[in-house]
Amino acid sequence: MTSNKGGEARKHHYVPQCYLKGFTHNGSRQSRLYVVDARERRAFPTTPLKIAAERDFNRIDGDEPNAIEAIYSDFETKAGPALVRTDARGTFASDEDLAVILELVALLAVRNPRRREHTRKFYEHSSHVMMDLLVADKQRWEAREQRAIAEGFTEPSIITYEEAKEFVERGEYRVDVATTRHVELELKLLPTVYDLLHRRTWVVLRAAPGSGGFVASDNPATLCWDDEKQAEGFYPPGFASTHTSVVCPLSKNVAIRGCFDGRSGAIEAPANIVAAINTRTIAYSDRQVYAESDQFRFVAPDGAVLHGHALLSIVPPEMKVTGPVSPPS
Template sequence: MPNKTKKQHYVPRFYLKNFSNKNKDEFFIHCYDIDKKDSYPANIKNIGEEKDFYKIADENYEEFFQKTEEWASPIINNLSKNGKIKSLNIVKNREKLSLFLAIQFLRTKEMREDLLEIFSKISMHLQKHNLSKEMELLVEEIDEKNIKHNQMGFIGHGALKMIDELFFKKWVVLKNKTEIDFLTSDNPVVLYNPHGFLGVASEYIHIFYPINPKLCLCLLDPSNYSNFGEYKKFEGNEILMNIRKTEKYQINSIDDVNMINDVQSKNATKHIFSKHNSFDRVSCLVEKGLIVPSEKRERVKFQVFKNTENGNDIIVTSNPNNRVNFI
């Protein structure tokens, strides 16, 4: 029924299963709550979700997300089970995964919180000025429904921009050979840049998406990396040749796994997930204030400059503390 309240997952259950433990016919995952500084086992039905998260009046966008999951889940599940990377060199598979990853990046609770913060800061700035009636109405519409609409629109045009950027990255599957596991979270597609700006199209960018505790998909800037941790400058046709083939990379260093897990944990909204309750390092980062509770987090740094030619305000936003959410 169209008006029935229901749980809607912004992190798919098929994905969470890869980090879970089966008990009878149910799947449970260890969950660390950043706000409560505590961990507990949770059924995957009850995490990475919110009631009517995508429902706006009589509109419901969940079916669209379910369709992209249907396309991507066989590829991700097969990779998780056998670790073979040949399927990632098939153009159709890479297209499906690029779409799925773009949408996963944009559909989360974290993205909604980002949008809410940036619209709220713009609204507060505009209220300092004499506004037209139209602008006053716009400022007043910064509410949950409005933010949902904006997120759906952001997904619509943002995903299309992201697909090509993701498709034409250097794809690498990281095989974790250490005794510690990859973690994931309620915001699982995360960006890291050791040398510059955080953005899908940025030079030197690393995009991490853990597949299971021992596998992680890594998308790299193809102009500067031949593999994970292997800097090599490419130009012209060399870039295209570099893009064509997915590589394997065996991680033997705990430091490398910790770095990837730290990026994942710092980008989580509220929950970090583990198959084996491996949260000692996460707990330490929370205690040191390096992972900040959601309600205390500054997601968007807001600066206003004056245009010297016409006197208009120029609004510049950025992400503090090396966190990233916008393209």
């Protein structure tokens, strides 16, 4: 959350600054990150304040438009210290810290531009189907219009059936979803995802010295099938699905992996595991990857392990890397 002097907070971070600062050089909001932006085809240094944010991302209709943003800001005051303690210890300091961090992971999973765009496309597809049905038959169109007029829902239209049918068939319209609706859906989904995350057992992965460290992204909480055959199938995994793993980097030094296999504790991740996890984070990002420097490692499509400065040369604008997205067991 960022406050404007003398005004309301309008720049809302969908990836919290308290999270992003763990990937900077010295762990502060003023320290710089190395950012790779696939859509703009550039890499640049900046601070957590200036990235992973949109104007009015959490603004809702009503008398208190920033109520949800204020709640998220309050949550960050708990999440920040929990992240710092986990980074320093290389493990969870307490059950309370685990609970706060899993709440953060759930928030990262359900509240981001990529999920909102998927939601918008779902509504748009549904609208296209409905509109196609409405103009499929002239008599049905006219009957529905007369019924709507009789029930007081609309006035007689100045658009003819033929004009409406041509408009629908061209498909040259976009369906947008109000931010308030996005927020409502996210708030309904959040406790369910949190509960399912809590049912998993969690391993803390500490990046080995010289591994290049973990990276973050604008969509860092990733959910994948553990079996390659399932991953290649038609059905995507769900948070309740067995034989899946949730992986989320928490800082440049620490990442966590949650499964239903009963494993927990903390282990040191060698360079090849760190590179595999970074590849997964990159593959599921929307457009941006965040790291301490350009020396992080990832796995290229041909299996070669490369450093971060080579990433832009091999990814398309939607930031997809075809490599191993699940770290070895």
